Amino acid sequence: METKETPEARAVENGANPFDTLWNMATGYCVSRCLHTVADLGIADALDDSPRTADDLADSVGADADALSRILRLLASHGVFEVRGGMFGHSEASRMLREDHPRSMRDHARMWGMPVFWRSFDAMGHSARTGFPAMPEVFPEGLWARFAEHPEEARVFNGAMVAKARGAIMGVLASYDFSNFHTIGDIGGGSGHLLRAVLDAAPEARGVLFDLPHVIEEASVASERLSLRAGDFFRDELPECDAYLLMEIIHDWDDEKSVAILRAVRKAAPAGAKVLLVESIVPDDSGPDRSKTLDIVMLTLLGGKQRTQKEYEELLEKSGFAFRREIDTGAGVSILEAEAV
Numbered sequence: 001m002e003t004k005e006t007p008e009a010r011a012v013e014n015g016a017n018p019f020d021t022l023w024n025m026a027t028g029y030c031v032s033r034c035l036h037t038v039a040d041l042g043i044a045d046a047l048d049d050s051p052r053t054a055d056d057l058a059d060s061v062g063a064d065a066d067a068l069s070r071i072l073r074l075l076a077s078h079g080v081f082e083v084r085g086g087m088f089g090h091s092e093a094s095r096m097l098r099e100d101h102p103r104s105m106r107d108h109a110r111m112w113g114m115p116v117f118w119r120s121f122d123a124m125g126h127s128a129r130t131g132f133p134a135m136p137e138v139f140p141e142g143l144w145a146r147f148a149e150h151p152e153e154a155r156v157f158n159g160a161m162v163a164k165a166r167g168a169i170m171g172v173l174a175s176y177d178f179s180n181f182h183t184i185g186d187i188g189g190g191s192g193h194l195l196r197a198v199l200d201a202a203p204e205a206r207g208v209l210f211d212l213p214h215v216i217e218e219a220s221v222a223s224e225r226l227s228l229r230a231g232d233f234f235r236d237e238l239p240e241c242d243a244y245l246l247m248e249i250i251h252d253w254d255d256e257k258s259v260a261i262l263r264a265v266r267k268a269a270p271a272g273a274k275v276l277l278v279e280s281i282v283p284d285d286s287g288p289d290r291s292k293t294l295d296i297v298m299l300t301l302l303g304g305k306q307r308t309q310k311e312y313e314e315l316l317e318k319s320g321f322a323f324r325r326e327i328d329t330g331a332g333v334s335i336l337e338a339e340a341v
């Protein structure tokens with residue numbers, strides 16, 4: 001067969017069919033939405049090692065059997081759940097949607113489907129047109145104030161943060177020696193999952209978890225070596241420490257607010273203290289990378305951005321820190337180390 005010399009024909013020859021590329025991308029949210037829905041319904045928890053029929057599962061969770069079987073059929077075609085002889089069973093991925101899985105991703109899947117995420121993406125055209133976040137168009141109070149007023153959404157978000165951070169924390173611990181620090185502050189540390197792991201690796205150190213009051217109220221991690229401090233990093237004094245962790249904090253904010261946060265850290269930090277930003281760096285190459293997706297999330301929800309190493313260096317230098325090095329943890333995040341000067 002003669003092949004026409006068009007870009008589309010060449011793409012088909014190379015195995016990348018442009019029609020399929022566009023179809024899959026344009027409809028991708030059907031799959032995401034099915035995932036949010038089954039995570040909300042708790043289907044994975046209703047299923048143990050024995051496969052069940054859709055009727056039976058639907059009865060357990062209060063769903064329509066036909067609709068549920070079609071939702072699960074689509075998810076199974078993407079590797080989440082398995083269809084076996086008209087019954088539905090677990091795949092490795094669907095097991096991780098269970099609440100009691102040691103690496104549960106249930107809250108993570110639910111977070112992306114929460115109205116505050118979903119409806120903000122509905123309004124994303126606003127971000128594309130103006131460069132400003134879309135979320136305030138639909139939720140004028142913004143993400144953090146909304147969580148203060150909606151404890152169940154805040155709980156899901158904080159659970160999602162724990163879930164997304166598991167691999168990153170292992171990477172951070174394997175790549176950085178915390179044992180010489182006396183006091184380590186985790187600024188915007190959420191539930192304290194990173195700080196607790198770091199303190200386990202640095203048994204001589206003490207830790208201070210700093211976050212908004214509603215987060216600190218729920219963070220039941222205080223111990224003899226880990227103290228809690230509720231506050232707002234734009235208004236309140238930060239603790240004096242010799243190392244500051246900021247994991248996925250700076251990416252939430254535009255440059256001006258990022259510098260304000262880092263200057264607040266600098267104000268509290270004695271000379272020589274280290275600041276350690278844990279972030280996914282946008283790579284130079286044009287291939288797919290999770291940081292490029294996160295970047296659009298930051299644009300749409302918060303007006304923040306995922307940055308290149310150079311951009312992080314510039315923010316740190318503007319805020320009274322000398323950039324020292326970037327450490328790729330191999331777990332999707334880098335540590336950007338800088339020193340208070």
Ligand SMILES: C[S@@+](CC[C@H](N)C(=O)[O-])C[C@H]1O[C@@H](n2cnc3c(N)ncnc32)[C@H](O)[C@@H]1O
Nearest residue numbers: 161165188189190211212215231232233247248
């Ligand atoms: C993206 S989460 C990151 C949580 C955690 N560091 C992690 O990576 O898993 C951002 C955190 O910043 C906190 N935060 C937002 N605004 C804040 C403020 N003004 N002062 C203190 N913490 C704030 C949020 O409550 C949330 O815990």
